Amino acid sequence: MALLEVTDLHTSFMTDAGEVKAVNGVSFSLEKNKVLGIVGESGSGKSVTAYSIMQILSGNGKIVSGSIKLDGQELVGAGEGVMTKIRGNRISIIFQDPMTSLNPTYTIGKQLMEAILLHTDRNKKEAYDRAVEMLRLVNVNEPEKRMKQYPYEFSGGMRQRVMIAMALACEPDVLIADEPTTALDVTIQAGILELMKDIQKKEGMAIIMITHDLGVVAQLCDEIIVMYAGGICEKGTADDIFYHPAHEYTKGLLSSIPTAEMAGQKLKPIAGTPIDLLNMPKGCPFAPRCDAAMKVCIHNAAKMKKVGEGHEAACWVNEKQ
Template structure:
């Protein structure tokens, strides 16, 4: 475990509501190594953001981690005291939220909020504190940083506000950066700039990144490994090449078919049929079975176990078990005929 920067083991997170317990995360596990970019993909309600908030322990008041472990450099974060968590957040692990306008306080200047983050985790004060704030704004590509420190969030564009959020997250040089839908509500050009900025800073600072998104197209050329989530569970995980060119879960295939094909503009997009899973009443079998056009009887009755496709690729889908069984049967017939 010493070589692994962050290890999440069988994490279960739930929310108590008037209608019952919402099981938002149902047994997710993964490792994050130093300097690695990990993508977590899934549609709204898949549990990807809740996974990130569980790591940071910033869940809503009705949310709680039911079971599991989250190890940071071998120490279980879930057992940290409130003071230890204050040190962990910002100094060891930082997060960029999806909407910078609601994440930044509208009544305080950019400088006030950025300096507060630096002051909280370092001993910098006075002129040194101001210099560090200017340095961070320059690092994320904001022009006229001295003037920006005196401005309020509403005076900046969406792209600039998101860059300020990145500057705040990286001010204390954390080992891990969690980017939760960092390009939401930004136009395509600014999206590309923000993602390029995150990648450039990751290489420069050597930190590990967890990129949470609903858009597979956003992370195509950015992530080392990708986790696809649905219904609070991991459907598929593997390298970017494996996920994009050798996908083995019907949900992943559905996500890929909903991405515009720039090489063939005549190809129609195929939306995933049905409605998202009800987390108050999880199905007995596969979480995706009610929306899967290839669902079999076993899919309704038994949850699929993770199957190794190869050393760099794992998927939880009964279709893979069926294909493996058919190959073995065909091989047996061939040997018998010989």
């Protein structure tokens, strides 16, 4: 049994302009010890998928249908009481912006200990020791001194390390990282990614890495899901996605990146503008921007079909031959 099993998840936001279907039939499973990457552009539904798993959607957001199972336990409709025990304890999340995720009025130590005291039966002394141990794990120098400091005394990279320490303090089974390095400089980003890789090996948890940066995914992930307009268009191993992309959107995304091989050549961008979730087309959501679009693409959305071992894509072009 998979550690986390998401089946046909639909999440919508009710807005004045109408229902925005941010996540539209997403299914995937996550095994222990694996790093799953979810890539997509803004508005593709990657963050909303994560927030649905944690059930931390904003007021007008709602899981409309689908199932999310952690170790076989259904989380959709399980209620706040159950979710409070799961959040931070069995599934943790770190956010993009380490500047706003910490409370500026409490010391780092107090914030770290709060999570530990809430979720484990450690006493204050043990919680303090655990917090220091976690800071050491994420390579924060002089952890005892740092415990007494406030977030403003930390740099961006250090704050993100604290966030990781906080998320891992209760030994979660799943760590969701929502663009954890997007706000950081490249040299700091490289350090954080290496840290996550090391800790994952040491602690053996599963990670869901949400990012728009294909470089980050290539560094870290075993498996990758590519999302577009709230749905999954392709999933497979890192090698499948990078070396044998089977969806026109994935192909377009890869050829949009300026790599060393593209030196001196024009890039091949994806035409058009990102999709408007309030006006979704009838067929394949990518069809209006797709160079290879056929009649069938405009009228019918493609289903996920196997294109290789553990590699699936929802694209009519694969069925042309």
